[in-house]
Amino acid sequence: MLKKYLLLLSLLIWISTHSFAQLISDNQDIYKVGNSVNLSSPYHTTLSFFYNLEDGHYQPENAAKTLDLSDYKDKNGQRLAVKLKQIFEGKGILIRTNEIPNEQNYSDSTSAADENIYYFDKQKLPGIFLQKTGENWKYSAFSVSQIDELHSETYPYGTAKLLNILPKIGNQEYLGLQLWQLVGLFILLLLLFLSHWIFTLVVDKLMLYVFKRYGYAKVGEDYILPVARVISFYLIVVLLSLFIRVLQLPIEIWSWVLIVLRTLKPFLITIIFYKLADVVAAYFTRLANKTESTLDDQLVPLMRKTLKAFVIIVGTLFILRDGLNLDIIPFLTGLSIGGVAIALAAQDTIKNFFGSVMIFIDKPFQVGDWITSGEIDGTVEEVGFRSTRIRTFRNSLMYVPNGKIADAILDNHGLRQYRRFYTTLTITYDTPPALIDEFVNGLREIVLAHPNTRKDGYHIYFNNLSSFSQDIMFYIFFEVPTWGEELQSRHEILVQIVKLANSIGVRFAFPTQTLHMESFPEKKTLVPEYTGGYEAKVSEFVQRELKRKAE
Helix, strand or coil: CHHHHHHHHHHHHHHHHCCCHHHHHHHHHHHHCCCCCCCCCHHHHHHHHHHCCCHHHCCHHHHHHHECCCCCCCCCCHHHHHHHHHHHHHCCCCCCHHHCCCCCCCCCCCCCCCCCEEEEECCCEEEEEEEEECCEEEECHHHHHHHHHHHHHHCCCCHHHHHHHHHHHCCCEECCEEHHHHHHHHHHHHHHHHHHHHHHHHHHHHHHHHHHHCCCHHHHHHHHHHHHHHHHHHHHHHHHHHHHHHHCCCHHHHHHHHHHHHHHHHHHHHHHHHHHHHHHHHHHHHHHHCCCCCHHHHHHHHHHHHHHHHHHHHHHHHHHHHHCCCCCHHHHHHHHHHHHHHHHHCHHHHHHHHHHHHHHHHCCCCCCCEEEECCEEEEEEEECCCEEEEEECCCCEEEEEHHHHHHCCCEEHHHCCCEEEEEEEEECCCCCHHHHHHHHHHHHHHHHHCCCECCCCCEEEEEEECCCCEEEEEEEEECCCCHHHHHHHHHHHHHHHHHHHHHHCCCECCCCCCCCCCCCCCCCCCCCCCCCCHHHHHHHHHHHHHHHHHC
16 A cells, blocks of 8 residues: 555656646636736736735735725735635645636626626635725625635645744655645545555454454344445545645645545545445345245345435436536436336336335235236246246246236235145946945045144045045145145045055046946956954054154
């Protein structure tokens, strides 16, 4: 960093050795005034004021004659004249004489009363202006009354005292700067170097140590430390802007340096808030991880992008206003008018944006849910600003505008508390009623024994006689969150049903036509013989299955 400061020092010295004649050639008339004080026009009053405060022609008593001291108690205006010049220099206001009117009866056309006044800079110094009093143009009584306050504002925190201390070091010129300016510049660079070293020590060492001590090392390194470093650079810029104006560099240099410093402040603040958006997003990510919903996991990235976009827009406006001294009111007015035209041209985009907002507010689904609506059929993967990405069961991606989803009737299968399983078990007509009863009881025991079935909402009954079978309704619910777990539970239940049927001799029917013939003596009939004892067999099956699961 020391090399950077030395490079900056060399650059300033190089700039100071060049007279910037092309920028101030229009100010050469200031040396043609002589010892007289001419107050006949704003042009001559300005020349008289600055000429008599130049180092080679230093006559503050003549400069004081350009001030209207009629309402000021201290009639000796030399101190006020010097302070006023220091205000012009500290504010970085470059006076160009060719732009100052040379008319004795000049009037400000922007003034409501069309008064005989002249403003140097309405934005930077709205309270300092020349006013015609009688036949003379002077700094108005109001301007004189503002000098002390403006001087304190320009040189705050006691830096004004340095204006009287540093010049006592010496006025010898070296490399285009006076000795006291060079000494002050060296002290300022040394102060900046020490400040940067202290900030680095506090931020990189002490702060990181504190975060590690309390178990937040990753948070400190990834989020807090980058913000703290930018804050340290901002503090250095603040120190530089406070003390560099005390050096009273040539106004041609200082006016540009001041623009750079004014631009750096809102720029660094914008970077700070831009990085703070990541800190806020990390905090909400942590909260989102504690919730069961997955939709808020998608909301956090959107919130981070929105915050960053908002910071960039607001930061740019402040850079234009405070840094480049531009009037942003017309820009905002034009933006509002243009916003109406853009809104009309981008109705679908705005509709989709508000559709995404409604999705996050109403939460009709979350990431991972299976939804259906018309042509929409698949699992939600991501919710964006404009569209929602849905993975179909063909493994293709479907991008659906959020405006369409917000207006559609959705069937969210992912929010089901229970997943229904309904089938019909067909058994042959030769199954006796006692076996049917025991088979139904066994089916109910299978449902009660399974860990993922709803125990208070199932229906298993012998409820129909069809053309080729006796039908048993099997209507149950699974309490599982995903389709994959539902399929696994179905598999387990169906396997248990087949095992139960095989254990007690129940045969499942299928569409057939059977031709019955009288049985021959040498051949047994195809109809099985039922010997009874079904209750014991079902009980034995249930006990055996429970024991197997327990093992």
